[in-house]
Amino acid sequence: MEIQEPSGAQRAESHPTYPFWGYKDMAIFLGAVIPAFLASQGLVLLLRQVSAPSRAVEALAGQFLLYGMLFYFLVALFRVRHGRDFWESMSWRASERGVAASLAWGPPLAIAVLAASAFLRTPNVENPIQKLLEGWFSILLVGVFATTAAPLCEELLFRGFIMPLLCRSLGAVPGMVITAAAFAVMHGPMYSWSWRHIALIGLAGLAFGWIRYRTGSTAAATAIHASYNLTFFLTFVIVEGGKIEW
Numbered sequence: 001m002e003i004q005e006p007s008g009a010q011r012a013e014s015h016p017t018y019p020f021w022g023y024k025d026m027a028i029f030l031g032a033v034i035p036a037f038l039a040s041q042g043l044v045l046l047l048r049q050v051s052a053p054s055r056a057v058e059a060l061a062g063q064f065l066l067y068g069m070l071f072y073f074l075v076a077l078f079r080v081r082h083g084r085d086f087w088e089s090m091s092w093r094a095s096e097r098g099v100a101a102s103l104a105w106g107p108p109l110a111i112a113v114l115a116a117s118a119f120l121r122t123p124n125v126e127n128p129i130q131k132l133l134e135g136w137f138s139i140l141l142v143g144v145f146a147t148t149a150a151p152l153c154e155e156l157l158f159r160g161f162i163m164p165l166l167c168r169s170l171g172a173v174p175g176m177v178i179t180a181a182a183f184a185v186m187h188g189p190m191y192s193w194s195w196r197h198i199a200l201i202g203l204a205g206l207a208f209g210w211i212r213y214r215t216g217s218t219a220a221a222t223a224i225h226a227s228y229n230l231t232f233f234l235t236f237v238i239v240e241g242g243k244i245e246w
Contacts, residue, residue, distance in 0.1 A: 019164040020084070025077060026165065032073045040066035055131060056138035060145050067153040074161065090160035091212075094219035102211055102220040106227025109207050110235075113200050122196040129190065143233045151225035158183045158205070159212040159221045172213055180205035204228060
């Protein structure tokens with residue numbers, strides 16, 4: 001299956017100053033993470049005081065606020081410091097053919113990760129997300145989030161913002177590997193820091209990074225990430241569907 005997009009190398013040659021941002025921008029952005037996280041946790045506490053939402057609603061409300069604040073801050077960073085359009089800066093090139101091909105790679109990647117998990121004998125660990133799945137409404141809510149907002153925001157941050165800077169400084173392969181490692185470590189608390197889980201997430205992140213580099217499109221990386229997550233979500237529904245109460 002061929003993705004009909006210019007290669008990352010071709011785009012780099014045609015845009016020698018890309019990315020135009022630097023590590024100071026990254027430091028400024030990272031400085032906003034803690035206040036945004038604290039605000040998201042404040043929203044969760046407020047919801048507990050004024051109502052009794054399900055755990056899924058409570059957790060995802062905080063997550064939406066966190067992603068929303070970080071997204072807004074990143075947009076402001078590009079516009080205020082550089083006077084640049086955010087989506088163009090993120091290389092959000094959504095050609096129909098390229099995105100469709102990237103979507104098609106998500107399920108095989110998920111299957112490969114599942115096979116690697118079986119080979120590594122990845123242990124079952126307590127996952128906070130599983131505690132949110134209290135019924136069909138919660139499951140659908142988590143599924144929608146996992147296949148839309150999560151891949152969009154994570155790819156804009158990791159493959160749109162961080163990876164180009166690292167690739168410019170260190171080279172394509174080290175840049176993709178370090179970005180994938182950071183992406184995997186971010187998910188570490190969800191899996192009790194199981195090294196097998198972190199390694200598998202890193203492999204998936206490396207695949208997302210390769211798509212981003214090969215196509216020059218963060219939209220394509222978001223597409224494979226979304227279909228990858230969707231495959232795991234559907235697998236869960238198929239396997240656990242009979243045990244879920246309406």
